[in-house]
Amino acid sequence: MFACSPQEDALPTATVTQAANQIDLIVNGDYIVTMDDAATVHAGAAVAIDQGVIIAIGPAAEIAANYSASETLDGQGRVVMPGLVNGHSHAAMTLLRGVADDLALMDWLTNYIFPAEVEFVDAEFVRIGTELACWEMIRGGTTTFVDMYYYPDVIADVVEKCGMRALVSATVIDQRSPDAESAVDSIQKGKEFVNRWQGRNSRISPIFGPHANYTLNAEQLRATRAAATEAGVPVSIHMSESPFEVQYSKDTFGVTSIELFESIGFFDGPTIGAHVVWPTEAEISILAKRNVGVIHNPTSNMKIASGIAPVTDMLAAGVRVGLGTDGAASNNDLDMWEEMRLASFLQKVEQMNPEVLPAATVLRMATIGGATAIGLGESIGSLEVGKRADLIQVAFDDVHHVPTYDVISHLVYVTDEQDVASVVVDGTLLMRDKEFLTIDTERVAEEARTLAANIKRALEERNR
């Protein structure tokens, strides 16, 4: 049942400690939820980690006998699982969470979000907002995220320092933005950003983020794809998010969004499509055939009333579907546990069938499914020997985990972000028993509150 082959005759402890079996980290758990293809769950087990890699998974006693680690996390009352993969976010928008809610999309955008962005989004805003987001994501057990916002160098800097894993998009958009003058300028700056960050840190993948087909024309979309292909990186893009977008695409291009992308060769390289709420049956086939990674964002899709994505249809067609939070301005947090629950609940009630999107399926979407959708399925997303060590310990000692019949059910239908105890990315502890090891949380909170107070004052004056 166990994936590793522990040595049968362990060397005497003293020798082991000094020898080849000295490793970096052992993470114990009452249960290890591997999310491997066989959906293996080990009881009373441990994960052995060295130089960022999972080198063994086995019974806790055998791991303890075979390895001596610099640091060991106790497993009592803990469930170990892969870190969560947030496939679509605008991290710095944590600074705009709750700035305005319950408004029609255009009122919300034109009177609150855009004015706040025009006036306040600069490198400093992005640094503070992204740090705040990384703090929140680490707290909740997210280890990898795909981001799309301005000043990608700043985002990548923050990711590098806080220890998370991320795909950071250089946003390409056909308007003056906080960090570029035009689409041409943003593509050029994107190339420079990708060039600076490619190969620099294995945790950070610089990619292109063409915003959408209602903010870029066909030529600009093609040019962005070409730049990504030339650099050998993926693109992340908003795709078939709202009825507005579908109608705009039909009116402007004569075809719906995904048909447009297919027709202009946009899917010739790896693509991450965020939202995908309104694909036709034919478009779902295209997504499957072209290996497009789809990121489902149920909270955002519900809160700003974008619609209900055909998740089960996409999964049935073989589309790679992960989960994401979108930005905190339309969520209003970065809680992947809630995304799991909402993904399942929303499909069940829409189809009037409680059997669809069961717990195990949404847990896959939040881990290995999401990792595969964003092109990292070979290196993260499940706990298997040889993979990078991105994993979390979830405490199961809270009242809502009493009693526990089925660990998978509890992870999906009960667990909150505040239950996450410890977080490891690439073999390094980022949070240990709720203590943050890579982020100065007091400074970030103070900087965020100060900046938000200025934004609030400015918006109140503007909307008076």
Added chain:
Amino acid sequence: MFACSPQEDALPTATVTQAANQIDLIVNGDYIVTMDDAATVHAGAAVAIDQGVIIAIGPAAEIAANYSASETLDGQGRVVMPGLVNGHSHAAMTLLRGVADDLALMDWLTNYIFPAEVEFVDAEFVRIGTELACWEMIRGGTTTFVDMYYYPDVIADVVEKCGMRALVSATVIDQRSPDAESAVDSIQKGKEFVNRWQGRNSRISPIFGPHANYTLNAEQLRATRAAATEAGVPVSIHMSESPFEVQYSKDTFGVTSIELFESIGFFDGPTIGAHVVWPTEAEISILAKRNVGVIHNPTSNMKIASGIAPVTDMLAAGVRVGLGTDGAASNNDLDMWEEMRLASFLQKVEQMNPEVLPAATVLRMATIGGATAIGLGESIGSLEVGKRADLIQVAFDDVHHVPTYDVISHLVYVTDEQDVASVVVDGTLLMRDKEFLTIDTERVAEEARTLAANIKRALEERNR
């Protein structure tokens, strides 16, 4: 702006301490969200409580000058608001959370829930399960709940000891149940229960809980209503929950559920209807005209695919609508914060309109709206001088509350049950800074886990 009229010339402190202004409790907050008719929110204020009653609400400094309290809760980083009202639950079913999920309703009921209940539900099960539920509800800021399960005396005992407020139903059902032989027997036992508990403890209202119109015939429904009317107590009943129920009612009675209740005079006394997913327009008018309290349970309705209740239509028609969690077996927790979010999100996406059910409206449903729906709107549900002191302090120092633009938005769209710091019911502290003062949590957890292990073994044997 403040509701109280603090004395202008405070007496010297020494005199005050010894005199009439010595009170039980002062609760401070950066914000006091009153949920009164004017939706007043006080900044830097305090609530003064004596003998279970709110005697003043005013600026923190003035309350401190005018009253000397036996205990004072600091308000820094805290938001004070009315305790949440969970209008529909089967508390003891916490013991069955996660026992089975993602199944068709009849498979779930007949192969898991009913067998577990037949074999295991006795007075001890109900005691442990209700204690576990009260622990979880106090932790999450719920101060009042409406319960429907077996052994109501045991439920009322637990509520009496843990200090919460509850409407406890004697379940009436036309089958052999854990605590009665038949519908006639359950009505008789219900009368005895109500008789025992009426007037015994102002926090506990014994009521009747006729299960539904598919588990009771018209005569039994009438008899239960008559018993409730004779005793002067409300009834709580499942109402128009699922397409199955609507069809059953049409087939059996020739009318839909709410039409049936109206035709047999069931609404002649105060009624709490749980779920109400499928009312017709005419039925919504009946609910409004007859002052029926409706409890919306979005998580349960989504998870077991009952449907999407027409909440905004009911509110527009003047129906009193509160929120509930249903039992933890179909939820799988008792988190009223999630019910608020889901209520709002689900209406928004169904109607494709982000403006419907805004934060302030769902916060009302979870507090004064729910209190009114269950008949306690005069005494609880808002923070006003003269009302019973049921209130909570929510900590706003977690990362997901950074930054805070609007307290109401954050309470609804961000706050988790784990943010609740302190809970007061009827002027008595039940939880102080996350310390439970009325429940032996270690004992309850151990008893619940032991019982659940037995249930798990029995179900595995049965379904082998």
